[in-house]
Amino acid sequence: MTALTGAVVPRKYLPVLVTAGLFLAMFIAGGTRYEGFFSAQVVLNVFIDNAFLLVVAVGMTFVILTGGIDLSVGSMVALATMVAAVLLNAGWPPVAVIVVVLLIGAGLGLGMGCMIHFFEIQPFIATLAGMFLARGLCYTIGTDSIPITDPTFTAAAQTQVPLGGELWISPSVLIAVAVVGIAAYVLHQTRFGRTVYATGGNEQSARLMGLPVARTKLGVYTISGFCSALGGLLLAFYMLSGYGLHAVGLELDAIAAVVIGGTLLTGGSGFLIGTVLGVLILGLIQTVISFQGTLSSWWTKIFVGLLLGAFILLQRVISGRKK
Amino acid sequence: MTSAAPILQLTGIGKQFPGVTALDDVDLRVLPGEVHALMGENGAGKSTLIKVLTGVHPADSGTILLDSREVTFGSPLDAQQAGISTVYQEVNLCPNLSVAENVLIGREPRRFGRIQWKAMRRRAAERLAELDLDLDVTAPLSQYSLAIQQMVAIARALEVKARVLVLDEPTSSLDTGEVEQLFRVMRTLKEQGVAILFVSHFLDQVYEIADRMTILRNGRREGDYPTGELSQVELIAKMIGRDLAELERLEERPPARTTGTLLQADGLGRTGGIEPFSLTIREGEVVGLAGLLGSGRTEVARLLFGADHATSGSVTLDGEPVSLRTPQIAMTHKIAFCPEDRKADGLIPDLTVRENVVLALQARRGWTRPIPREQQAQLVDRYIKALKISPANPEQLVRNLSGGNQQKVLLARWLILEPRLLILDEPTRGIDVGAKAEIQRLVAELSDGGMAVLFISAELEEVLRLSHKVGVLRDRRLIAELPNDDTLTTEVLMQTIASGGRS
Ligand SMILES: Nc1ncnc2c1ncn2[C@@H]1O[C@H](COP(=O)(O)OP(=O)(O)OP(=O)(O)O)[C@@H](O)[C@H]1O
Ligand SMILES: [Mg+2]
Numbered sequence: 001m002t003a004l005t006g007a008v009v010p011r012k013y014l015p016v017l018v019t020a021g022l023f024l025a026m027f028i029a030g031g032t033r034y035e036g037f038f039s040a041q042v043v044l045n046v047f048i049d050n051a052f053l054l055v056v057a058v059g060m061t062f063v064i065l066t067g068g069i070d071l072s073v074g075s076m077v078a079l080a081t082m083v084a085a086v087l088l089n090a091g092w093p094p095v096a097v098i099v100v101v102l103l104i105g106a107g108l109g110l111g112m113g114c115m116i117h118f119f120e121i122q123p124f125i126a127t128l129a130g131m132f133l134a135r136g137l138c139y140t141i142g143t144d145s146i147p148i149t150d151p152t153f154t155a156a157a158q159t160q161v162p163l164g165g166e167l168w169i170s171p172s173v174l175i176a177v178a179v180v181g182i183a184a185y186v187l188h189q190t191r192f193g194r195t196v197y198a199t200g201g202n203e204q205s206a207r208l209m210g211l212p213v214a215r216t217k218l219g220v221y222t223i224s225g226f227c228s229a230l231g232g233l234l235l236a237f238y239m240l241s242g243y244g245l246h247a248v249g250l251e252l253d254a255i256a257a258v259v260i261g262g263t264l265l266t267g268g269s270g271f272l273i274g275t276v277l278g279v280l281i282l283g284l285i286q287t288v289i290s291f292q293g294t295l296s297s298w299w300t301k302i303f304v305g306l307l308l309g310a311f312i313l314l315q316r317v318i319s320g321r322k323k
Numbered sequence: 324m325t326s327a328a329p330i331l332q333l334t335g336i337g338k339q340f341p342g343v344t345a346l347d348d349v350d351l352r353v354l355p356g357e358v359h360a361l362m363g364e365n366g367a368g369k370s371t372l373i374k375v376l377t378g379v380h381p382a383d384s385g386t387i388l389l390d391s392r393e394v395t396f397g398s399p400l401d402a403q404q405a406g407i408s409t410v411y412q413e414v415n416l417c418p419n420l421s422v423a424e425n426v427l428i429g430r431e432p433r434r435f436g437r438i439q440w441k442a443m444r445r446r447a448a449e450r451l452a453e454l455d456l457d458l459d460v461t462a463p464l465s466q467y468s469l470a471i472q473q474m475v476a477i478a479r480a481l482e483v484k485a486r487v488l489v490l491d492e493p494t495s496s497l498d499t500g501e502v503e504q505l506f507r508v509m510r511t512l513k514e515q516g517v518a519i520l521f522v523s524h525f526l527d528q529v530y531e532i533a534d535r536m537t538i539l540r541n542g543r544r545e546g547d548y549p550t551g552e553l554s555q556v557e558l559i560a561k562m563i564g565r566d567l568a569e570l571e572r573l574e575e576r577p578p579a580r581t582t583g584t585l586l587q588a589d590g591l592g593r594t595g596g597i598e599p600f601s602l603t604i605r606e607g608e609v610v611g612l613a614g615l616l617g618s619g620r621t622e623v624a625r626l627l628f629g630a631d632h633a634t635s636g637s638v639t640l641d642g643e644p645v646s647l648r649t650p651q652i653a654m655t656h657k658i659a660f661c662p663e664d665r666k667a668d669g670l671i672p673d674l675t676v677r678e679n680v681v682l683a684l685q686a687r688r689g690w691t692r693p694i695p696r697e698q699q700a701q702l703v704d705r706y707i708k709a710l711k712i713s714p715a716n717p718e719q720l721v722r723n724l725s726g727g728n729q730q731k732v733l734l735a736r737w738l739i740l741e742p743r744l745l746i747l748d749e750p751t752r753g754i755d756v757g758a759k760a761e762i763q764r765l766v767a768e769l770s771d772g773g774m775a776v777l778f779i780s781a782e783l784e785e786v787l788r789l790s791h792k793v794g795v796l797r798d799r800r801l802i803a804e805l806p807n808d809d810t811l812t813t814e815v816l817m818q819t820i821a822s823g824g825r826s
Contacts, residue, residue, distance in 0.1 A: 012463070189437045194420070194428055201417035208379065208415040209479070210403040211429050268419040 015262025016274040018314060022307075023277050026284050034291040044169050046283035051172035052077065052234035053253055054279045058183045059227025060254040061275045062220040065187070067200045067267025068123035070221065072112065072130030073228040074250035076105055078243065079134040080232020084153075085146035085242025094152040102229045108134065109225015113218040127221075131251070138244030145243040148236060156237040172234040179230065184272045196220060200267025256304055257282055260311050281307070328391060330355045330518045331376075331407075331487055336385035338368075338375055338542075340723065343714060345371040349385070349544045351537050353487065358509060358519045360529045360550070363539035364563055364755045365727025366713045369522050370412050372539070373491050377402040377409050389487075400429075408485035412492050412522075412726045412753070413666050414472045416479070418465035423447035425464050426479045450478045455504045469664050470496040470616045477505060481512075488512060489520045492726065494528060495753045496663070498616050498781045499817075506532050524727070524755050525782075526555050538562055563757045582606050584642070585775045586658075586744055588627065591636035597622040599635050600801035602794060604744060609766065609776040611790030611807075613783055613816050619799035620779045621663060624746045627777065628660035629653040654687055659742035661734055663749045663779075669733045672722035676712065677703045679721050680735045687740065706735035709765060711758055727754045734762065738769070745769070746777040751785065763789055783813040795819045 031038030047054070056073050063070045080101045087097045108130060115126040148154070160168040187193035195216045198206040207213045235246060261278030263270025285303045289295045331353040338346040346368045353359045361369045375382045378396025387394050389405060396402040399409065416425045424431075426447040432439040447460045454474055464472060473496050480488060488509075494502050509519055509532060523529055529536065530550060538545035538561050545561050553561075585606045592599030597619040604610050612620045625631040627638070629647035638645055640656055647653045650660070662668040670679055680703050685694055703717045710731040712724075721732055730753050737745060747766070751759045766789055770776050780786050786793060787807060795803040795816065803819050805811055 191429070191431060191433065191436075191438065194424060194431070194438070198417045198420055198424075198428055201419035202415075205415040205417055208399050208409075208411050209417070209429065210398075210400040212400060268417070 012269060016271050019260060019262055019274055019277040023281050030288050037291055041167055042287060044167060046280055046287060047173045048170045050279050050283040051176040052231040052238065054176040055179050055227050055234060056231035056250060057254045057257040057275050057279050058179055059224035060258050061263060061272055062196060063224045064258050064263050064265060065196050065200045065267055065270055066217060066220050070224045071127040071251050072134055073254055074247045075131045075134035076108065076225060076228035077232040077235055077247040077250055078138050080105060080229045081236045081242040081246050082138045082141050082244060084233060084236045085148050086141055088148055088150040094150055098233060101233055102226060105229020106222050106226040110218060110222040113221030117214050117217045143244060145241045148240045153237060154240060157240050172237050175234060180272060180276055187272060192219060197268055253282060256308055260307055264315055327354050329353060330390055332388040334386050336375055337383045338371055338380060339383055345542050347542045353518045353520055355518050356513055356516045357534040358513060358521055358532050360533035360536035361520060361522045362536050362562055365758055366725040367539040368542040369539060370491055370725060373489055377407055403483060406486040407489060408480045408483040409489040410476045410480045410491060410493050414469065414476050416464055416472060416476055419463060421461050422458050422464055422475055423460035425475050426450055426482060430482060450482055453508060454478055468617060473497060474501060487518045491522045492753055494523055494525060502528060540564060559756055587639045589637050591626055591633050591638060593626060593631055594634045596631060598800045604775045606775055607770050607773045609770045609778055609790045611786035611793040612779045612796060613786050613793055614796030614820060618796040620796055621748055624660060624748050624777060624779060628658060628746055657743040659737040659740050660746040661737040661748060661750055665729055665733050670721050670729055673720060675718050675720055676732055677717035679732050680706060680739060683736050684739050702739055706739060710735055711761060730754055744775045748779045783816050787813060797823055
C-alpha cells in the first residue's frame with residue numbers, strides 16, 4: 001500500500017483505491033472459500049438487496065461532503081414506505097403516490113436544512129430531531145405493517161431485468177445506478193457540486209469567497225431528504241409493505257458506507273464511487289455471513305465496526321501526513 | 324482627479340462587538356482610479372471596516388454609497404455582484420480544492436450548466452500568469468505555501484471585473500518580487516479607473532503605491548491625506564498617537580556575547596525539501612535567514628524543530644549528538660518554533676488568549692500537572708503588556724482579535740517557554756510599525772540574555788537589524804553565510820540572492 005502513495009496516484013484517490021482493493025480481496029477470498037460464491041450474480045444480488053441503501057447513502061454523501069451529518073434518513077425511509085402504503089391502499093394512483101412521497105422527503109430535508117443554516121443548530125441535533133419526528137409520524141399513521149398490493153409496485157418488486165446469460169437485476173438497481181450517475185455528475189461537473197466541496201473544505205472561507213453557502217447547505221439536506229424518500233420507495237418495492245419499524249438503524253449503515261468509501265467526516269474530501277464501494281462492502285459482508293451459514297448476523301455488525309475503525313484510522317494517517 | 328465623484332462613500336459607520344467599539348463614526352471616500360490606503364495600528368478597525376463594507380458584518384450605523392447610490396450588502400456575494408472584489412486579511416480559500424477552482428469557483432466557465440474544466444484551467448493559468456505565477460493549477464491548494472496561497476487569492480479577486488478592489492494586507496507574506504508584480508497589476512487597474520482600497524503595515528509599500536490614505540486610530544477616523552502631503556514620521560505619529568523617535572531607539576546590535584556553540588547542523592538535508600546544509604548557532608546569537616519565497620527558509624526551520632524528517636546529516640546540541648525526530652523531542656531540548664501560518668499551525672481561535680498563550684508551556688510540563696491559574700494570569704499579563712496585545716483582556720477569544728494581535732498571541736506562546744533556541748518564521752507578519760519595533764526589541768533583549776534565535780523574515784531590513792549573522796538561501800540551498808558587519812546591506816543581500824552566492 002505504501003507503494004501506492006506518493007507520486008503514483010494523487011493522495012486524494014488513495015482511500016477509494018483502498019476500498020476498491022478491499023472489496024476485491026473480500027470477493028476473491030469469498031470465492032475461494034465458498035462454493036458458488038464466485039459469480040457475477042452474487043455481486044448483482046448485493047446490488048439488488050441494497051439498492052435502497054445505495055440511494056440513501058448517495059444523499060448522505062452530499063451532506064457529509066459539506067461537513068454535516070443526517071441522522072434522519074432511516075426514519076425518513078420508514079415514513080416513505082408508510083405514506084406510500086397508506087396512500088396506495090386509499091386508491092391513489094401510483095405515480096401520484098411516488099410524487100407525494102418524494103416531495104415529503106425533500107420538504108422535510110429542506111426543513112432540517114433551514115434549522116441548521118438559519119438557526120445555526122448543529123446538524124447532529126437538527127437531524128436527530130428529524131429522526132424522532134419522522135419515526136413518530138410513522139406511528140401516528142399506524143403501528144402495524146401495511147401490505148402493498150398495488151400492481152405497479154408488485155411489478156417493480158418482481159420484474160427481473162435480464163442482463164444476458166443467467167444474470168439479472170431488479171428495476172430498483174437501475175434506479176439506484178441512475179441516481180449514482182446523476183449525483184456523480186452533479187458533484188463533479190456543476191457549480192453546485194463544487195460548492196458542496198468548497199463548503200466542506202472551509203465554510204467560512206467559502207462564504208468570504210462569495211459562494212452561496214446558504215443555498216448549498218439547504219440544497220444538500222433537501223437532496224438527502226429526497227434520496228431517503230426515494231430509498232423508501234425502493235424499500236417498499238422490495239418489501240411490499242409500509243412499516244414504522246422498517247430501516248431501523250439505516251442511518252448508521254449509510255454513514256458507515258460513506259466513511260468506508262473514503263469520504264472524510266469533516267467534509268470536503270471524498271468521491272461518490274467510494275460510497276458505492278462502501279455499500280457493496282457492507283452487502284458483501286452479509287453475503288459472506290449467509291454463505292458461511294454458521295455465523296449469526298451479528299457478525300455483520302462486528303465486521304462493519306472493525307472496518308469502520310480501520311478506515312477512520314486510515315483517514316487520520318492520510319490527512320495527518322498531508323504536511 | 325480630486326474633483327471626480329467618489330465611487331465609494333462611507334459615512335458615519337459604527338460597529339460594536341460585545342465589549343469593544345471597533346468602529347465609531349468612520350467616514351471613508353474612495354475615488355475612481357485611485358489607490359487608497361487604509362492605515363492604522365493593529366486593532367484599529369481596518370479589517371472591520373472592510374468587513375462592514377463588504378457585507379460580512381452588518382453595520383450598526385452609517386450609510387454606504389456606491390456610485391452615489393445607497394447600498395446594503397447582506398453577504399460577500401452581494402458585494403461581489405455589485406462590483407466590489409475583496410481579498411480578506413487571512414487567506415480565505417478552500418485548501419481541498421485545486422488551484423484553478425480556487426481562482427474561479429463561483430464563476431466557472433460553463434456550458435448548459437456543465438463546468439468546462441479545460442477552459443477553466445486555461446483561464447486560471449492565465450490569471451496566475453498575470454501575476455507571474457506558474458503553478459500546477461490541478462494540484463490542491465494545500466500543497467502550496469502561504470505566500471502562493473495569498474497570490475492565488477489575489478488572482479481570484481482580479482478575476483472579478485470589479486470597480487472597487489479591496490486588498491486587506493495582501494502583501495504580508497510576499498517577497499519583493501511578488502509585491503512588484505502585484506503593484507504592476509494594481510497600476511494597470513488604476514489606469515482602467517478601478518478604485519483600490521489597500522491595507523498594509525509596510526509603510527514603504529504604501530508610499531510607493533497609494534495616492535491617498537485614511538488613518539484610523541482606535542476605531543475612529545484620524546483624517547484623510549494625499550500621500551505626498553504626509554511624511555512617514557507624521558503618519559506614524561497619527562497612527563499611534565506618539566512619536567516615532569521613541570520606537571527607533573533600537574541601536575546597533577552589540578556583538579553577540581557568544582559563550583559557546585549551541586547547535587551545529589552538519590550536512591542536514593531532506594530530499595525534495597532542502598539540500599544538505601551546515602549551520603552553527605551559538606548561544607546568544609541571532610541568525611537571520613534571507614531568501615526568496617520557496618527558497619527553503621521554512622524548510623531549514625522545520626528540520627531543526629523536527630517537524631520534518633532529515634534524510635541526511637546530523638545535529639549536535641552542546642556538542643552532544645541529538646536526533647530531532649519530532650517536535651516533542653526538540654521541545655525537550657528547549658527548541659521552540661513559532662510557525663508562519665498562524666491559522667493552520669498555530670492558534671486555536673475558540674480558546675482565550677490566556678489558554679492559547681500557556682498551551683505550549685502546559686504541553687511541556689505534561690497535562691497531568693496543570694499550571695496554577697494565578698501563575699498563568701501573571702505570565703499572560705506580562706506578555707500582554709510586553710507585546711501590547713489589545714484588547715488587553717486575557718479572557719478574550721482569540722478569534723475576536725485583529726490579525727496582528729493574533730500574531731502577537733502566537734509569539735507570546737513561544738516566548739513564554741524561555742527556550743534556548745527560538746525559531747521565528749515571519750514573526751512580524753501583519754504587525755504594525757509600533758509593535759514590530761517592540762518585538763524586535765524583545766528579540767534583541769532575549770538574545771542578550773543568552774537565547775539563540777533563528778529569525779526568518781521576508782523583510783531584509785528587519786533581518787539585518789536583528790541578526791549577528793545572515794544565512795542566504797536560494798533554490799533550496801544555503802548559498803552563503805554572511806557575518807553582519809558594517810559592510811552588509813540589503814543591497815548586498817539582494818545581490819547575493821540574485822547571483823546565487825557566486826560573487
Ligand atoms: N468578531 C469579533 N468579535 C469581537 N471583537 C472583534 C471581532 N472582530 C474584531 N474585533 C475587535 O475589533 C477591533 C478591530 O479589529 P480589526 O480586525 O478591524 O483590526 P485591524 O485594524 O484590521 O488590525 P490588524 O492590523 O491587526 O489586522 C479589535 O479590537 C478586535 O479585537
Ligand atoms: Mg486587519
